Amino acid sequence: MTSVLITGCSSGIGLETALAFARRGDRVHACVRNRDTAEQLLGRARAEDLTLDVPLLDVTDDTSVTAAVTAVQDRHGPIDVLVNNAGVDRTGPVETMPLDQARTLMETNLWGPLRMARAVLPQMRARGGGVIVNVSSLAGRTFAVPHGGFxxxxxxxxxxxxxxxxxxxxxxxxxxxxxxPGSFASAIQRAPAPGTAGQASGTGPYAADHAWLARFLARVAEGAADCAEAAEAVVAAVDDPGTALHTTVGKDAEAALKFLAGVPYEQWLPSFLDQAQSLAGPRPAPPAGDR
Structure with missing residues (x-):
């Protein structure tokens, strides 16, 4: 029986991935940050008569990571597969986005997977095997959009x-x-979180532009694919030793990379802005006093 530890399982890709591995009979450790967020996962598991271990784990906290991984290994033995799925999104201008929000992105999306990898690698090395899947994003392979730099x-x-x-x-x-992955109907896609509280800032030189981008992201999210498709890709990557290091998931991701091959940013940006304006309306001009 394969032992699979997955972070960020309260919703979206993490939830679907946990269920996908459990359906195969794998021993699944579906981690969540707090018990209150696990109800959807547990309800889906009960409905399918699936068995899941649901440890509490905060990938931004060293002590939490060490305690959770140690407890899993002590109770159930070595971890064969680590799926680093936990992630957050914040959008905001490079100049004015609060640094605590930028740090939250890095703590969760970068340092979190690093903490998890360091926690499981000693026992993987000792056994001479294991798989680590880092769930990144198409945003990490393509050009950064306005307000999406962090x-x-x-x-x-x-x-x-x-x-x-x-x-x-x-x-x-x-x-x-x-x-x-490209655009999938995860919690991030359903609720893009500009600024500090999930809404575009009402003040500042970039406020109108930020709100415009939020409208565009909301429209994109309407056509997002089912997270179960991404979960299948995670399972397939674990099963297939020939899976490429960088593997895109979703037709939109494949199309985007193909389109961008050899295209400079200065040429890409006007086409992106045209697409964004077709969905969110004309891009607002900067306030006269802030130019």
Whole structure:
């Protein structure tokens, strides 16, 4: 029986991935930050008569990570597969986005997977095998959109970290995969979170532009794919030793990378703005006093 530990399982891709592995009969440790957020996961599992272990784990906290991983290994033995799925999104201008929000992105999207990998790698090396799947984003492989620099930066950094880790642990028989989903109907897609409270700021030189981007993201989310498709890709990546390090998930992701091949940012940006304006209306001009 394969032992699979997955972070961020309260909703979206993490929830669907936990159920997908449980349906195969794997021992699944579906981690959540607090018990209150696990009801949807547990309800779905009960409905399908699936067995799940649901540890509490906060990927931004060293003590929480160590305690959760140690407890899982003590009770159930070595972890064969780690799926680093937990992630958050915030949008905001490079100049004015609160730094605590930018740090939250990095703590969760970059340092979180690093903490988790460091926690499981000693026992994977000792056994000479294991799989680490880092769930990144298409945003880490494509050009950053306005107000999306910090999120894209966190995911691009995760991709670079995955590359180095891939090379470092390969001699120990450990595989690393960096999955890069496009638009999926996750909690992030349903509720983009500009600024500090999930809504575009009502003041400042970038406020109107930020609100415009939020309208565009909301429209994009309307056509997002089912997270079960992304979960299937995670399972397939674990099963197939030939899975590429960088693996896109979703037709939109594949199309985007193909379109961007060899295209400079300066040429791409006007086409992006045209698409955004077709969905969200004309991009607002900056306030006269702030130009």
């Amino acid at each position: 999120y894209a930066g966190s995911k691009a950094a995760l991709g670079a970290l995955s590359e180095a880790l891939y090379a470092e642990v390969q001699p120990f028989g450990i595989r690393v995969v960096c999955l890069e």
